[in-house]
Amino acid sequence: MRSPVLSIAALGKRVRQRITGLGAFMRLAGGILARSGIALRRPGLVSQQVHFIGNYSLLIIAVSGLFVGFVLGLQGYYTLNRYGSEEALGLLVALSLTRELGPVVTALLFAGRAGTSLTAEIGLMKAGEQLAAMEVMAVDPIRRVLVPRFWGGVIAMPVLAAVFSMVGVIGGWIVGVLLIGIDPGAFWSQMQNGVDVFDDILNGVIKSVVFGIAVTLVALHAGWTAKATPEGVSRATTRTVVSGSLLVLGLDFVLTALMFSS
């Protein structure tokens, strides 16, 4: 059996590795932010990434939004019906989506779809000596490769979350109004009166921007630090999904507590 001293040493090593890893992550994040001038000087590089990243995720996010909207419509109706307030279904669907489900589910899907693509792309660029080649060509790969992808992810995320929420509301409307037969006037007017631009929509947008920053950084860092082998790249993509998703859920709790506590 392992001696307690060795176990403590191993624990210490793991803690030190974690702290070093966190330091490296923050350094990379700082490096990306410090070199972000290129995003303004060459906006074409960023818009290309918004297009790629948006394209990667748009279909899955729209379809997921529709089904989440369907489920919200059904579950909301069953619950609200008990209290005879099924007209509030529109409000329930819209608030659930804009405050929580839109940003969170979009970020989780984004980590699984666009995040893994970013990680694999950077990891394979590293394995194929492309990043080394760039450095030898006197081009900083953080500035040229990571910065446009970072801002692409940060811009794409709130747009995708908006698409998710919008399609989700349509899903709720299909189930609530078309299938169950709730009054459409009540459905829309309750939503219009109850959803606040600042409290609900703006907070949702802030959440999705924060999640966009977090997931994109995790994805880029995983690719950047991936071992330049097929196994290394596959491990890095897994790390993107696991760390990205956990970070989103953790940040969601913190942000919700900050935004809606008062």
Add this chain to the structure above:
Amino acid sequence: MNSHNANQPIVKFTNVALGYGDFTVLRDIDLEVRPGQVVTMMGGSGSGKTTLLRAATGQITAQKGRIEVFGSDIAHVSGERLRELRQRMGVLFQQGALFTDLNVFENVAFPLREHTRVSENQITERVLDKLEAVGLRAAAHLNISEISGGMARRVALARAVVLEPELLLYDEPFAGLDPISLGITAQLIRNLTDRLRCASILITHDVAESFAIADQVYMVGQGRLIASGTPQALSASQDAYVRQFLDGQPDGPIAFNYPITPAFTKWLEQHTGRS
């Protein structure tokens, strides 16, 4: 851009030792490359040829000695100065290292877009001109996944020369090329060097093609510089190392087998003990 004194060597290694961590790959290396010269570095697989190239580009620093590129000690330059020096170099990587998210045209245009402010028309003209030189003008629109390994190497060559640099480093430029491309590529390297008066360092183990175009040949092996001289001098050499390498003989001072290390012996003991 600083112009280099035409008489001074563009690359100069003085008593250099190179390696990774505690492990030394090459020691006691002295070499010079002057403008207008094609210099070939030869040696068997794993002899440290690519390590030499990495040292010349500043990707690794010397464990000992001094490496000067364009007159600057590359181990003691600032990041900004290193970038300036690198803008005056063109490097052809062993695997091509083409950017897979860009097509053939954009790969060759990449250094122009990053380092110059020339118009789009000029970029198109210069890129197509370089692609023409490697016989791939009509492949400009293709994605990197659509071209063969040999074509990728030629695209990488076009990209390495598009800025018409003062120093060109080629890592295995002939590997994977068919006989026609091989002859044309060798001639292209010679012509470019003559026309631009640049210095070219060629890393290869292709004896025939490189001897046909080189001014000077350095041969590395056994962790050091084995021989150097003009292709004619080396062809006439009776040195056992040189003869074994040039004639491709299995027996001689250069061992074919990887040397037995303590780590291997330990692994073998564990491995045989397990079975």
